[in-house]
Amino acid sequence: MPAALPTPTVVGKRLRMARLARELTQAQLGERLGLDDPNTAAPRISRYERGMHEPDLITLEKLAEALELPVAYFYTSSDLLAEVILVISRLPRKRQAEALAMLKAFADKL
Incomplete structure (x- = not known):
């Protein structure tokens, strides 16, 4: 039986919603963060969205800026x-x- 997928975090859910609202792929969002390699950018964003990893504050600030959103939006439950x-x-x-x-x-x- 495959391992269960992690439950998305509040940050992950909001990140996904914001990315989709901007009609960006995970790779495109990664590019906006300066992650030039789409082979690593998309999986990294995916891990954030699925709750496998939580972005640190600096990364979350960059994500918020790329999505034109306040950082606080990602933290409120x-x-x-x-x-x-x-x-x-x-x-x-x-x-x-x-x-x-x-x-x-x-x-x-x-």
């Missing part, structure tokens, strides 16, 4: 908070501050 992070990250700085103030005001009313 809540899908709802991940979406909030994405929405707020797309706003200009001033609008981010306004959105935060509105969220705080909303939370204070609970």
Whole structure:
């Protein structure tokens, strides 16, 4: 019987979703990281996505930059908070501050 595949981590699931949303292959994402050899780039990204390896912070920062996403998106276990992070990250700085103030005001009313 073959060995069971590892369960994808939160980082792995979000990485895969983000890569597919950008319509990139694993090799293409690897190239964006500076991994020139597609024979090693795609397997490396695959290992991250499947949870076999967890990227270190520097690598995750490079992945986030390549995918135009904030690093925090990859770390939150809540899908709802991940979406909030994405929405707020797309706003200009001033609008981010306004959105935060509105969220705080909303939370204070609970």
